[in-house]
Structure formats: structure tokens, C-alpha cells
Amino acid sequence: MDTERYSRQIAFPGIGFAGQEKLLRSSVTIIGLGALGSVIAEELARAGVGNLRLADRDYVERSNLARQAMYTEKDADEQLPKAIAAANHIAEINPDVATEPIIADVNASNIESLVIGADVVLDGSDNFELRALINEACVKHGIPWIYGGAIAADGAVMPILPGKGPCFHCITPTVPTPGAYPTCATAGIINMTSHTIASIEAAEAIKIIVGNPGDEAGKGASKYLSIDLWNNDFDVTDIERNSDCPVCGKGIYALLEKGIEEDMLLPLCTAGSFQIMPDTQGEIDLNALAERLSAIGRVLHNPYLLRFDGEGVSFNLFRDGRAVIRNARDAADARSIYAEYIG
Ligand SMILES: [Zn+2]
16 A cells, blocks of 8 residues: 555544555545546545546536636647546646546446446536436445535535435435526536535445444434525534335335436537437447538547537437537427438
């Protein structure tokens, strides 16, 4: 072990030498590498968590740079997928850490494979639908996960330890429909909120890995921490487990069983943006497509994705065929753009 690197953590009684060894042997999955996930990834990498599985569907944009840790102007200029950019930076920060970058939309088709094998799963997502899905997968496989959310100056964290305390479904039995709640694009956010929430999530994960004595009876698992940084409100609420909960009580995993629709289309947070995931197998030859599209518009591409800007049409296409169509009039318009320009 590189004891010099970890000397301050080893000196901290909560971790010690034995705790540091556990961290180096541990595996963590981070779902979403935005304002929360990028900070969590950097903190856990510096702390010496040995294996980080990094899942995110997006690429680095300029609007990310005000909050999201590690990413640089160069990443945004090159439109690197966040999973790749994060893995690149972690390799420079700490060579002890093995990363597994996954550029994908996390959904019912892949969530179980992403969480299996992890000692703990961290929520870096930005929507309730995905958290409900993470919850089902983690409860089903008995894997602890840390819920975290941040918007404007408000945030919340709750560790969910299957079998020891309430699950996410116990506290959010009805997932709000998209559009029913504010998003960071509409309500804004300051980086201090997301950094604080991310740090609390990362601390809870480390406690689970090293085995915090105070948490042995699942003490932290039934506490919901909420903060309002603008008004200095910090609140801890005890949450009861719902014994009738279909997920943690009865083992009914409705979202996992529902699976995904074929040829999935998803409206995104930014108005007019749609994600399309065609029901096809295999990889797209981005080089060949870039050549064809460059005759009718501006094309920028790297090994992972292609960006096209033409007259009234703008999209990003990933190697697996997933595309984000911008400025579409509606879902049907997004579909026709995909068919016309990508095939
Ligand atoms: Zn529950």
C-alpha cells in the first residue's frame, strides 16, 4: 500500500490502516457523473476506493463546468463522454484506482449488471424514475445504495441499506411524472449544494465500506438528511420503514420486470431535446457517417460520439446508435430527424 498517499486517512480513527485496506479492495458503482457523480467519483478515487464503475449517458458541455468536478474546457471542446473524461482524470489522480467507464443510458435493461458486484452504489442521477429503478435493483440484490439529490440551494441524502431500514419506495411511493418537478435547468443550482450533497453521499459510502461502528445496526439507514444552504437549515428526520412496501417488503420489482420499450424515446430536461435509442444491435461506423454528413452540415466527432449541426437540425449520436436530438418540435419530429439523417 502507498501509505504516504493515504497517511491522513490512516491517521483518522474512523478508517485506520484496516479501513484503508478495505477501501482499496472495494468496488463502487456511480450512476450518473454530473454535478453529484463527478464529485463523488473524484473523492472516492482520491480516497483510494480500488474499483470504480462509472456510468453516464452524456458528454461534457460548457454548462457543466460551473459545478462538475474534474472536467475541463478541453473535455467540453472535444465533447468527451463524461464516463471517459472522468476515467481519464482519475488515471492522472490515482493509479491505484481501476475504472470501468460505461457510456450508456441506465435503464431496466442494464441496471442489474451495473450494480451486481458493487459493495455500494451511489446516486448521481437527476431524476426520480432512475432512482426508483436503482432502488429496485439494489434491494433485489441486497446492495446498499446512497440516495442523493440537489437543486438550487436544497439537497437531501439518505443511505438505503436493504433489510436494515426503509427503501426509496418507502419514502417516495409515487414517482412524480417528468415535468411535475423542477429540474436544474429550470430552478438552477449552485455548485456548493451539489458538492455538499456529493460529499455526504461519499462519506456514507466510505462508512459502509469500512464498517462504521455507529452504523452497525443500520443507524444511518433510517435517517433522511436535508439541507438548505441559502438559509442554513440542516435537518435530520427519522424515517420508518413501510412494512407493506412492495419493493423492500414484498419483493415486487415492477420497474425491472416491465423492462424497456423497444425503440425507446425519452424527452430530456432541456426543452426540445429527445433521446432516441433504436432497437438495433451493433455499433455505428461514426467515421463513415461523419463523411456523409459533412457534406450537409458541421460535423465534430471523436471515437465515442458524433455531433451534427445542420440547417435547423442538431444532434449527437453515440456509437451504440443512441442519439440526442436537439430543437425538435416534438417526439415525432425527433424520430423523423433520426430516420432522415442517421437511418
Ligand atoms: Zn421499501
